[in-house]
Amino acid sequence: MSDxxxxxxxxxxxxxxxxxLEEYECFDVTSDQPIVRFVHPDQxxxxxxxxxxxxxxxxxxxxxxxxxIVQYSVRTFSPHFHNQLYAGIDIYGLAGAWLTExxxxxxxxxxxxxxxxxxxxxxxxxxxxxxxxxxLPEADGLLAPGGSMSNMYGIxxxxxxxxxxxxxxxxxxxxxLAIFTSEDGHYSMTKGAHWLGIGTDNVYxxxxxxxxxxxxxxxxxxxxxxRNKGCEPFFVNATAGSTVLAAFDxxxxxxxxxxxxxxxxxxxxxxxxxxxxxxxxxxxxxxxxRSNSISWNPHKMLGAPFQCSIFLTKGTxxxxxxxxxxxxxxxxxxxxxDVSWDTGDKSVQCGRKPDALKFWLMWKARGTAGxxxxxxxxxxxxxxxxxxxxxxxxxxxxxxxxxxxxxxFWYIPPSMQxxxxxxxxxxKLNRIAPTxxxxxxxxxxxxxxxxxxxxxxMPNFFRMVVSCQPPPNHSSMDFVIxxxxxxxxxx
Amino acid sequence: MSDxxxxxxxxxxxxxxxxxLEEYECFDVTSDQPIVRFVHPDQxxxxxxxxxxxxxxxxxxxxxxxxxIVQYSVRTFSPHFHNQLYAGIDIYGLAGAWLTExxxxxxxxxxxxxxxxxxxxxxxxxxxxxxxxxxLPEADGLLAPGGSMSNMYGIxxxxxxxxxxxxxxxxxxxxxLAIFTSEDGHYSMTKGAHWLGIGTDNVYxxxxxxxxxxxxxxxxxxxxxxRNKGCEPFFVNATAGSTVLAAFDxxxxxxxxxxxxxxxxxxxxxxxxxxxxxxxxxxxxxxxxRSNSISWNPHKMLGAPFQCSIFLTKGTxxxxxxxxxxxxxxxxxxxxxDVSWDTGDKSVQCGRKPDALKFWLMWKARGTAGxxxxxxxxxxxxxxxxxxxxxxxxxxxxxxxxxxxxxxFWYIPPSMQxxxxxxxxxxKLNRIAPTxxxxxxxxxxxxxxxxxxxxxxMPNFFRMVVSCQPPPNHSSMDFVIxxxxxxxxxx
Numbered sequence: 001m002s003d004x005x006x007x008x009x010x011x012x013x014x015x016x017x018x019x020x021l022e023e024y025e026c027f028d029v030t031s032d033q034p035i036v037r038f039v040h041p042d043q044x045x046x047x048x049x050x051x052x053x054x055x056x057x058x059x060x061x062x063x064x065x066x067x068x069i070v071q072y073s074v075r076t077f078s079p080h081f082h083n084q085l086y087a088g089i090d091i092y093g094l095a096g097a098w099l100t101e102x103x104x105x106x107x108x109x110x111x112x113x114x115x116x117x118x119x120x121x122x123x124x125x126x127x128x129x130x131x132x133x134x135x136l137p138e139a140d141g142l143l144a145p146g147g148s149m150s151n152m153y154g155i156x157x158x159x160x161x162x163x164x165x166x167x168x169x170x171x172x173x174x175x176x177l178a179i180f181t182s183e184d185g186h187y188s189m190t191k192g193a194h195w196l197g198i199g200t201d202n203v204y205x206x207x208x209x210x211x212x213x214x215x216x217x218x219x220x221x222x223x224x225x226x227r228n229k230g231c232e233p234f235f236v237n238a239t240a241g242s243t244v245l246a247a248f249d250x251x252x253x254x255x256x257x258x259x260x261x262x263x264x265x266x267x268x269x270x271x272x273x274x275x276x277x278x279x280x281x282x283x284x285x286x287x288x289x290r291s292n293s294i295s296w297n298p299h300k301m302l303g304a305p306f307q308c309s310i311f312l313t314k315g316t317x318x319x320x321x322x323x324x325x326x327x328x329x330x331x332x333x334x335x336x337x338d339v340s341w342d343t344g345d346k347s348v349q350c351g352r353k354p355d356a357l358k359f360w361l362m363w364k365a366r367g368t369a370g371x372x373x374x375x376x377x378x379x380x381x382x383x384x385x386x387x388x389x390x391x392x393x394x395x396x397x398x399x400x401x402x403x404x405x406x407x408x409f410w411y412i413p414p415s416m417q418x419x420x421x422x423x424x425x426x427x428k429l430n431r432i433a434p435t436x437x438x439x440x441x442x443x444x445x446x447x448x449x450x451x452x453x454x455x456x457x458m459p460n461f462f463r464m465v466v467s468c469q470p471p472p473n474h475s476s477m478d479f480v481i482x483x484x485x486x487x488x489x490x491x
Numbered sequence: 492m493s494d495x496x497x498x499x500x501x502x503x504x505x506x507x508x509x510x511x512l513e514e515y516e517c518f519d520v521t522s523d524q525p526i527v528r529f530v531h532p533d534q535x536x537x538x539x540x541x542x543x544x545x546x547x548x549x550x551x552x553x554x555x556x557x558x559x560i561v562q563y564s565v566r567t568f569s570p571h572f573h574n575q576l577y578a579g580i581d582i583y584g585l586a587g588a589w590l591t592e593x594x595x596x597x598x599x600x601x602x603x604x605x606x607x608x609x610x611x612x613x614x615x616x617x618x619x620x621x622x623x624x625x626x627l628p629e630a631d632g633l634l635a636p637g638g639s640m641s642n643m644y645g646i647x648x649x650x651x652x653x654x655x656x657x658x659x660x661x662x663x664x665x666x667x668l669a670i671f672t673s674e675d676g677h678y679s680m681t682k683g684a685h686w687l688g689i690g691t692d693n694v695y696x697x698x699x700x701x702x703x704x705x706x707x708x709x710x711x712x713x714x715x716x717x718r719n720k721g722c723e724p725f726f727v728n729a730t731a732g733s734t735v736l737a738a739f740d741x742x743x744x745x746x747x748x749x750x751x752x753x754x755x756x757x758x759x760x761x762x763x764x765x766x767x768x769x770x771x772x773x774x775x776x777x778x779x780x781r782s783n784s785i786s787w788n789p790h791k792m793l794g795a796p797f798q799c800s801i802f803l804t805k806g807t808x809x810x811x812x813x814x815x816x817x818x819x820x821x822x823x824x825x826x827x828x829d830v831s832w833d834t835g836d837k838s839v840q841c842g843r844k845p846d847a848l849k850f851w852l853m854w855k856a857r858g859t860a861g862x863x864x865x866x867x868x869x870x871x872x873x874x875x876x877x878x879x880x881x882x883x884x885x886x887x888x889x890x891x892x893x894x895x896x897x898x899x900f901w902y903i904p905p906s907m908q909x910x911x912x913x914x915x916x917x918x919k920l921n922r923i924a925p926t927x928x929x930x931x932x933x934x935x936x937x938x939x940x941x942x943x944x945x946x947x948x949m950p951n952f953f954r955m956v957v958s959c960q961p962p963p964n965h966s967s968m969d970f971v972i973x974x975x976x977x978x979x980x981x982x
Contacts, residue, residue: 011518013586018505021593027502036605041832044605050613052851056858062583065855066590069848072606073594084603086842089595092553095504099557101588102512103564104580104797111932112575114527114535115563122541145636148841156686170690171662187816191839194814195647197688199661244820299842306595307844323685325678329735329942334922334951336929341532348682350639351577351790353798353844357560360543364556367547431825438827441602451820460825 016063024070027091029079029470034444036074048072074447077469079476080483083447085243085271085300088469092365096358097305107143107352108330108344110337117341120356126363127296127310130276132289140319141312142346143355147270148188150295150311151237155179155192156348157293157313158235158264160322167322171197178226179203181237182214182249184453186268189237202231211399212247214238219257235264240285241272244451244463246404248272252287265290270297270309272404274468277302277368278375284403301378301405302371303469304359319346374468378405381472385464388481393417394489395481398453398461405466410459411436411484413491430459432491439487446483507554515561518582520570520961525935527565539563565938568960570967571974574938576734576762576791578958583856587849588796598634598843599821599835601828608832611847617854618787618801621767623780631810632803633837634846638761639679641786641802642728646670646683647839648784648804649726649755651813658813662688669717670694672728673705673740675944677759680728693722702890703738705729710748726755731776732763735942735954737895739763743778756781761788761800763895765959768793768859769866775894792869792896793862794960795850810837865959869896872963876955879972884908885980886972889944889952896957901950902927902975904982921950923982930978937974 025031039047048068057065075081077088089097100116110117124141133139144150159166163174171177177198181189183205193203204226207218223233236258238249251267258265267273267288273296275281276288288294293313298304313319324345331345344350363371382405389395389409394417398408411432419425433450440446449463464480466472516522530538539559548556566572568579580588591607601608615632624630635641650657654665662668668689672680674696684694695717698709714724727749729740742758749756758764758779764787766772767779779785784804789795804810815836822836835841854862873896880886880900885908889899902923910916924941931937940954955971957963 011513011582011585013582014509014518014589017586017589017593018509021590022502026593027505039605040828041601041605041609042829044609048606048609049855050609050851052613052617052854052859054859056856056861059856062586062852062856065852066586069590069606070594074596074603074605076595076603084597086595086597091502091504094502094592094595095508095553095557097592098505098508098589099512099560101585101592101796102508102517103561104567104577104585105565106575106577106797110532112565112567112938114530114532114565115539115560118532118535118539118541122543126543145640145844146840146842148839149636152686166688166690167685168690168692170667170684170693171688172665172667172690174663176661176663186841187818188841190816191814193661194658195643195839196686197657197662199657199659199663201659202661297842305592306597307842323682325681327678329940329954332925332942332951334925336925337531338533348639348643348686349637350677350679351637351798353636360541361553361556363543364540365547365550365553368543368545370547434823434825434827441827447603449820451823460823463820 013059013062017066020067020070026070026075026077033075035078035080035447036441036444037072038441038444039072044072079470079472080446080479082465082480083449085465086306087465087467088303089305090303090362090469093303093305093358093362096361100354100357105354107354108342108350110341111335113354116354116357117343119360120343120354123310123356123360124312127312131294131312133312133314137316139312139314141310142319142343144309144311145353146307147186147295147297147309148191150270150309151186151188151266151268152192152196153311154266154293154295155196155235157318157322158266161264162234174232176202176231178231178233179235179237180206180219180222180233182206182208182239184208184212184242184245184247185237185239186243186270208247211401212242212245214249214254216250216253216257219254223261233261233263235266237266237268238291240267240269240288241404243271244406244453245399245408246271246402246406248284248403251285251291255287255290264292267291267294270295271300274298274301274375275404277372278379279372280376281379298359301467302375303467304362308355308359323348374471377471378466378468381474381477382407382466384474385466385477385480388477394485398458407464408461409464410461411488413488415491426459432488433460433462435491436484436488440483446480448480504550504553508557511558511561517561517568524566526569526571526938527932527935528563529932529935530563535563570961570963571937571970573956573971574940576956577797578956579794579960580796581794581853581960584794584796584849584853587852591845591848596845598845599833599841601832602826604845607845607848608834610851611834611845614801614847614851615803618803622785622803624803624805628807630803630805632801633810633834635800635802636844637798638677638786638788638800639682641761641800642677642679642757642759643683643687644802645757645784645786646687646726648809648813649757652755653725665723667693667722669722669724670726670728671697671710671713671724673697673699673730675699675703675733675736675738676728676730677734677761699738702892703733703736705740705745707741707744707748710745714752724752724754726757728757728759729782731758731760731779732895734762735897735944736890736899737762737893737897739775739894742776742782746778746781755783758782758785761786762791765789765792765866766895768863769870770863771867772870789850792958793866794958795853799846799850814839865962868962869957869959872965872968873898873957875965876957876968876971879968885976889949898955899952900955901952902979904979906982917950923979924951924953926982927975927979931974937971939971
């Protein structure tokens, strides 16, 4: 290793990275590379030189290792990756991500992040418009490290508004607080309740109806129950796009309840917020503009690079007042520029990764029209997928209809059709999805998730997630159906 | 915009990004490009096409915008950037960051992040060795989105150990809890106390001595005071490398107190943890192996890409038990591989950005020896800087000596030397650093931070931060001194 190399002058390795990604056809959606070359963890430990040693390795070895990293990683950018709520990424988003990494800075002050600050503000501004919130500064927002953190921002702001003294005195000076979320809502409510000192027992899980939507009568009932137990209801989370079923809680009706009881309404739109871009589907979130805060992850359905999570809230200075600590070494008020552009004291983080630029760059390149079209294409493909399987004897839908782009279904092999569906049958069905999934991963053709349903005692089913990137089409939908049949029909 | 373009096939824009970074000499430490082309926010709004519109822009316009992004951004990778606790990045770290972005995945399961999971484990393993903690699984860790979050992990784990019922019941069932940290400790303790429901009034700020180190007698006294007020002392934060002075609290002595009172000892080593790599300087953290948890940010002094923050804790399954929510849709126990490799339920986050690979790749390339050498070089340069200014009439040190690589000092222009140092003089001195800084930014030669001191009523002084990347040398130290004199001598 030469001194020059050590000084970081040479950036050949960056060219190598690009070349390796090209060699593995990472930018080619027609590539027939396996979606994953799966090896068990114990085998990967043997195959991959993960050990860090006293001495380093030369650049050609770094290059070989970079190849191995790509080789053994999951091709989430494949058109056949439907395993998570995120998938491929927009190429302009990736360009923005690479710029962000190369420019290595923190979002906290305009001084060290002028462009990032400007572009985060534009993203917040446009997102507020999408949601139908008031404009800056009557509403505000920031990008947070993931949806769980965004949801925690919502809880903290709601709590600060109801009991500002908690900031200084802690939660021992107030009655127990109660959070309400549907039984299909994301577990970040539970984890948030733990971290924030509210307690997971004080998260009231509201029943969902047959479509996975919050039952508003049960919400009213549980608010009543919480009050009777001496708890203070302060926060309702309405889920817009639940994790498994992509169901949308009836925000408008929930907002009525929250107004009546003076409770903060937060919308977890991490998944479903993307539908706000679509003229055709934005009514799934009808009433969203009445909420107090919302989380939206463009890194999910929309295909912004992971991670990109937006938190928005109504209220001038609401974020700053709740979270500020006025650290003088960082947020000097005697700087020579307008320090109202420094965003750092709105955040619970100190250093904050600039996640806005990558989303901004893809939005700039595609335009709102381009993003909207990509959402409509994904929804069209989800609808197509639904239509293809709904009347087949070997597929059975978990819900009669779907509001989002997750289509959940069981595959019923011919050997299991036309039988009594008793416990034994259900136990057998419970193993079908995991077995097919294992085969699919081992041949490397397709990745699709399976899950039981949190709110019901249902056996494992597939959750087909249709995302905007890479743009799906009817043929990529057929591919999923055919692959599942191929690997499941003899079970 | 063609359909092909929209499908994200073409990745020309990635080549453009690399070319733009080359054109702006971003990888050349000898470049004479200005460190920042500063424009005020209102001007940047005019100069930069930040508006997002209905229609997108063609690729050549995206390329032009990418150039503007680089042009208006701060060159944190310049040898003359000393403005924050992070600075330039190791080129192999950047290569790892680009790979991470291109492979777009989440750290939560082995299934979607096999290589990232393996390499995070290796980073945790080696970091535990560095600190002197037990090996996996008797100790554990994860990478968190920044030091504030890592410090919050420490508080949550300490709280869970003392009062596990808080997870389910919330903080209203226990007495007020007390946190202890020095008055120079990072504000994440305050923000964490707010978020976690402890309350900022229950953060006891311990006096520091003339070197900025926690006064252990005052710690004992404040523990006593807290108990007398009915608070439960449960968490002491020892700072290893304070934000301004890079002072190191006496961990060994603090550990004695914590053992005596059965209090969790956390070490905020976000800045100073890097010295553990150095044989010569690791004794700054003497006793660190006695702590219960530690935070360390390789993205600070060491030059890993932002963000890279490591949280470590003793205790088998401690992270999992405190944070798990057992979400069945994500952490299925009936998978076909060993699910003990799935790290997601240890985290308060759901999706978690894989921050380990970039640090792993630079460590692999440099070896522990290479990283150690880079730390020793940075410390040598900080010592050189100190020696150069300590006897000069126009420079005055804030401390008589420094333990870390932050050197804090006032510049005293000739016009202010030999005068009575009354309030008026101090008010004048308070404006010197901001004035020089403004000049330096406007000519674009150097970026260096200034601050008052949280614990004392001291006027603004410069905080010179010496980092490992790009590797500093004596000449880059002289550059700072000469620039300050040049722009300050006539004030």
